[in-house]
Structure formats: C-alpha cells, structure tokens
Amino acid sequence: MSADRRDPREEQVRRMLDGPHPVLPPDLAAQAVRHGGRRLRLRRAVQRTAGWLLALVLVAFLIWIGVEQPWATEPAQVTPPLEGW
Amino acid sequence: MAERATHRDRLRALEFEAFVAGAGGRLLHTATLLTGEPSQPPGAYDRAEALLRAALARTYADWDRLHGGDPYDRARRELALRFAREARRHQRPRGGVLDRLTPIERLVLVLRTYEEVGEEQTAALLGLPADRIRAVCARAVATLRAAGPRRGVAGRGTGAAPAPRRTP
Numbered sequence: 001m002s003a004d005r006r007d008p009r010e011e012q013v014r015r016m017l018d019g020p021h022p023v024l025p026p027d028l029a030a031q032a033v034r035h036g037g038r039r040l041r042l043r044r045a046v047q048r049t050a051g052w053l054l055a056l057v058l059v060a061f062l063i064w065i066g067v068e069q070p071w072a073t074e075p076a077q078v079t080p081p082l083e084g085w
Numbered sequence: 086m087a088e089r090a091t092h093r094d095r096l097r098a099l100e101f102e103a104f105v106a107g108a109g110g111r112l113l114h115t116a117t118l119l120t121g122e123p124s125q126p127p128g129a130y131d132r133a134e135a136l137l138r139a140a141l142a143r144t145y146a147d148w149d150r151l152h153g154g155d156p157y158d159r160a161r162r163e164l165a166l167r168f169a170r171e172a173r174r175h176q177r178p179r180g181g182v183l184d185r186l187t188p189i190e191r192l193v194l195v196l197r198t199y200e201e202v203g204e205e206q207t208a209a210l211l212g213l214p215a216d217r218i219r220a221v222c223a224r225a226v227a228t229l230r231a232a233g234p235r236r237g238v239a240g241r242g243t244g245a246a247p248a249p250r251r252t253p
Contacts, residue, residue: 017199022124029105036145
C-alpha cells in the first residue's frame with residue numbers, strides 16, 4: 001500500500017521529520033506504570049463494588065420474594081352469600 | 086487470590102517496561118513532532134513528555150485488554166487522540182521542525198508521513214473523511230516545502246529562536 005506513494009515530495013518531508021531523536025527520560029516507564037496502575041486499581045474497585053451491589057440487590061429480591069410470595073392470591077375475607085339451597 | 090493478582094501486576098509491569106524500552110524513543114520523537122517542540126536540548130520537550138506519559142499510562146491500564154493486539158498501535162492511537170483533544174493548547178510555535186503548521190496539520194502529517202499510517206486508518210482514527218485527510222496532508226507538505234529545507238536541521242543551535250510565522 002505504501003509502495004505506490006513514494007512521492008519524492010513526501011520522501012523529502014519524511015527525511016525532514018526523521019531528525020535527531022530526543023532522549024527518553026529513564027523514569028518515564030515507571031511513572032506510566034504508577035499512573036496507569038492507579039487507574040487500573042480504581043477501575044477494578046469500581047467493578048468490584050458494582051458486582052457486590054448487584055449481588056446484594058439480588059439477594060434482597062430473593063428474600064423479599066420468599067417472604068412475600070406475591071404470586072399467591074389473598075384468601076377471601078368475605079364469604080359469598082349462599083343461594084339456591 | 087491477592088497473591089495471584091500481584092504476580093500478574095508484576096508480569097504486566099515487566100512486559101510494559103520492555104515495550105517502553107523498545108518503542109519509547111520513537112514515540113517520544115513522534116510526540117515532539119506533534120507538540121512542535123525541538124528534540125535536541127534534553128529539557129526542551131516537556132509537553133511532549135507529558136503527552137507521552139499520559140498516553141503510556143493509559144496504555145498500561147488497558148494492557149490486559151490488548152488480547153494480542155499491537156501495543157505500539159495502541160500507544161500511538163492514544164497519543165494521537167490525546168493530542169487531538171488538547172490541540173488548542175499546542176498552537177503556539179515552540180521552535181520545532183513543524184512549528185509553523187497548525188496542530189491538526191501536524192497530527193495528520195506525522196501520522197501519514199512519519200508513522201506511515203494508511204489514509205483510511207488515519208481518517209477512521211480522527212473521525213474525518215479520507216479526502217480531507219489527503220487535503221490537509223498535501224497542504225502541510227506544501228507549507229513545509231515552501232518554507233525550505235533549511236528548517237530540516239532546526240532544533241539545534243538556532244532552532245531555539247522562534248522563526249517568523251508565515252501567515253497564508
């Protein structure tokens with residue numbers, strides 16, 4: 001793909017850009033690990049908290065459904081009048 | 086459980102440090118081209134360093150989601166997007182090779198010419214149409230060539246003096 005655009009003008013610009021390289025500060029990787037690690041731990045903590053909250057909500061729902069049994073109909077309070085005996 | 090997690094953390098940090106040792110120099114050079122700072126006196130590219138540090142931190146945080154992808158691509162992508170987001174802050178000329186270009190021209194030119202990212206990938210990365218990428222790149226090349234190749238050796242000695250900015 002890059003073979004078809006060996007434009008001499010772009011080639012000249014490429015040479016211009018490929019100048020002397022800067023020196024990499026020796027502690028850059030360590031700093032990135034520190035900052036990225038903080039972000040990673042935060043992300044994990046958020047995920048863990050969300051998981052626990054979800055589990056808690058599920059358990060509460062199951063307990064409520066066991067105690068309340070919302071599918072069961074209420075027993076009738078009033079007996080319908082007996083007719084046609 | 087916790088022990089296994091720290092073991093994995095250590096392994097990830099080792100892998101990441103090996104990656105930075107190999108690719109960091111080139112990424113930092115790309116960053117200095119983007120910010121328009123000179124690459125020669127070692128203290129002259131603070132902004133590029135800050136940009137790269139933030140991009141690498143994000144790359145490290147996403148390291149486990151790489152799933153066999155190229156970490157260099159990921160880091161470069163992070164660098165480019167972060168630069169595009171804060172492009173406004175990099176408008177002032179700072180004595181680098183590309184400091185007469187606008188931040189977006191610099192970004193497109195560096196991605197296309199120096200990093201040799203394809204036109205379609207650049208367009209997809211920046212969310213611009215491909216013909217716009219082509220136009221911006223051509224304009225940047227024309228501006229650089231009009232300025233003359235003497236700027237090619239900038240960044241050493243006289244490079245620190247701000248060149249008069251040519252307004253089109």
